[in-house]
Amino acid sequence: MDAPQKITHVLNRLSLGIRPGDRAKAEQMGVENYIQHYIQQQLNPSSLPEPNSLLVRLKALPTLTLSAKQLFEQYAVDNQADADTQQAMRQRQAQIFQEAMQARFLRAIESPRQLQEVMVDFWFNHFNVSENKGLTKLWTSNYEQVAIRPHVLGKFRDLLMATAKHPAMLVYLDNWRNTDPNSPQAKGGFRGLNENYARELMELHTLGINGGYSQADVESLTRIFTGWSVITQQQPTADASGFVFVRDRHDPSDKVLLGKKITGGGPDGGLREGEEALALLAQHPATARHISYKLAQYFVADDPPEGLVSQLADRFIATDGDIKAVLLKLFESDAFWREAYYQRKFKTPYQYLLSIARAVGAVSPTEQDLTRIYGFMNQLGMPLYRCQMPNGYAQVEGPWLNPDAMMRRVSLAIATVNHRPPENKPDPPALQATLGNQLSAETRAIVNDAPMHLRSALMMGSPDMMYR
């Protein structure tokens, strides 16, 4: 890659898209210097202050800072209430989703901590929950705020533990009902085993599909997680996290997981078994590989080079799953800077729409603007917080690139530009300067040949804008 390519590359892969001024700053600092500085800053987000305008907006979203317990107590629908009251409560619940969506987009567009926002997208998707399922509606926002966000550049083990104990995950993958059928409290809706979480935990979150586990391991792990449940009206708790361990639904017998004995029961009634199992999974070499593969695929190429994946897996193991260390290795690798991978990652709808918002220099977008982005994501088949399948959205080109999707992307690009008020329409020359060499010479020639009022839409809907 040449110097201008390097700038485009680092900005497009470590952020959600180039903003006005980014390129000028890089040129001013000198390319190599800028890149090193940028990577270091992005890996240490607390060194980057968030602008006051953003903090003010986030402060105005009160549900973001409520605990899972508070969300349950203030927003759960009371099944005993009459129909009208229940309806009103359901409408009130929608506020949680609205605020989560707004916060996500505001940060993605305006926060200087771009790698953190990129990793929120990555890890939320990896540990996907959908707010479409029962009580998950209450907790999806809190899940992002407390289980995902604080750990995106931390230790994988902490991230795993936080997701495993979060009520959103416990409901989404049914573990909150998972009960030893022979336990004292096995009754009603809690009569037996449910292996949904245990299976996805190994297949998707840690070891990977070929990670060397058997059906017997799924069954053991299911028993290990019996009794891991959530706050409900019948299961109140003082714990703000909303996590509840129901000792009387847990199977306290000894288990074998991946050939290792997990001693059952104990003074805490067996809660520790699950923690032990998570630690075992977090440090398993198959997990190191699986996570490394996914990171390489997300940041480098749909079919990432095998050498890079092994290097990252080694780093993962050597650092006890330190995500920051693994990412640094990735950004310093030769593979990351290979010209063959430049502008070759097809953006997901999320990445595409946010990169448009960033390129046009959206400043403190209105609620309406944010709702439009949300609506556009739906139209492109990627509704935020509503991916039904636990494997999350695809992060490769195949499922997103097709004739129909191209019609929509181009149309949304036009709509985005046209919708902006006249005084705030992106100035085509300025937009061209922002994107710089991300636009090929050919694209620039065609754009500059078109009527002025179409140029911005053409740039935003150009082939070059579809890739990062």
Add this chain to the structure above:
Amino acid sequence: MKRRHFITHTTLAAASGFVTLAGHGWAWRAKAQSGPAAALAANSPRLIVVFLRGGTDGLNVVVPYQEARYYEARPSIAIAKPGSQGAPDKSAIDKSAIDLDGQFGLHPALQPLMSEWQAGNLAFVHACGSPSETRSHFQAQDYIETGMPDVVANDGWLNRLLAEMRNENPTQAINVGEKMSLILTGDETVASITANGAADRPLPIDRPQIQTAFDRLYAGKSQLARAYQEGRRAREIVLREISEEMMKASRGALPPEQFKDSAQSLARLMTSDAATQIAFMELGNWDTHVNQMGLMQRNLGLLATGLKTLVKDLGAVYNNTTIVVISEFGRTVAENGNGGTDHGHGNVVWLLGGGIQGKKVYGEWPGLTATSGYESREYESRDLAITTDFRDVLISLLSQQFGFGSGAIARIFPNYQAQKTLPLV
């Protein structure tokens, strides 16, 4: 993730400017004329695949009501025997199975399809499925869609079928859904409409001045440019065929009505100049780990309404259309602790169409007891066994209805030798 792995290959190849789609695929398609598609003769064979995502509980769809084990294993979620008399409340009778053949009964929510059964247009293949042992939704779905269980593959069998039938019509195959399904992914391009009607509403790209400008940006031969070009051609046809009235009706429909609305749009595309011959639809929410009874009742009702809409709106074309309804795997014989069932193995495949030899449940029934199929599978003594590979059903259909010989069949289902033939058509 095998699927991801495999998709990457195509991606990289395309990204590095590599074009080997000669003969078929986008390179060839881009040269095709864009005039109105020649109407397809009403007697040309057509195929619609309806995928039930999540693993439908086939034992509660086509109920083996003579099996004592079925009722033992499902104390709270079994479907009662047909015409159960002396039930404590009257509603119990409505919840009992509808007798099919003295051995199996249909879920009561499928009552709207009984006229098709009586007319001999509806058949089932029980204890059918993919031989893969996987209980992962994603793998199992991929295997049904690629038609290659336990193999890493990057294209779907419906796309390979399309390659065998390809004409120059950009709407020859239609994907209904939020995004392109794997079953229709491959070298051949496929048009799509979404389930929520969004694709059918006017888009900015439909305005002539904008089109001209964008057409220049996407005049090249890259995979991206060809996708754009195909999209433009397909849109012209879809917009011409799906009336404004239909667009309005489906716009903003809530999910329960979406399936029926999409069925209506699809039938229009199949019976008009759009001449659609192959189509894929999907309906989700079948992963009934919890409270299965209500979910199944609702989902099967939606499905029955959508299928009935297809039957009605396809008109004469229905005589040569087969609708295959399939899911990635069945569910456990026994209910779990939450009034639901967990991931299982064997399932039931549905066949609906004017040419089907219906009013019959095909396949060898393995039973649910230890001496029959149920406990015959070593460590997995919990599921319905599989006695018919799903590909045998599809191959029988494709050779009998579409007239494909062994060469074409081998290209559609590579490295597979059919184990038996079912007289379906």
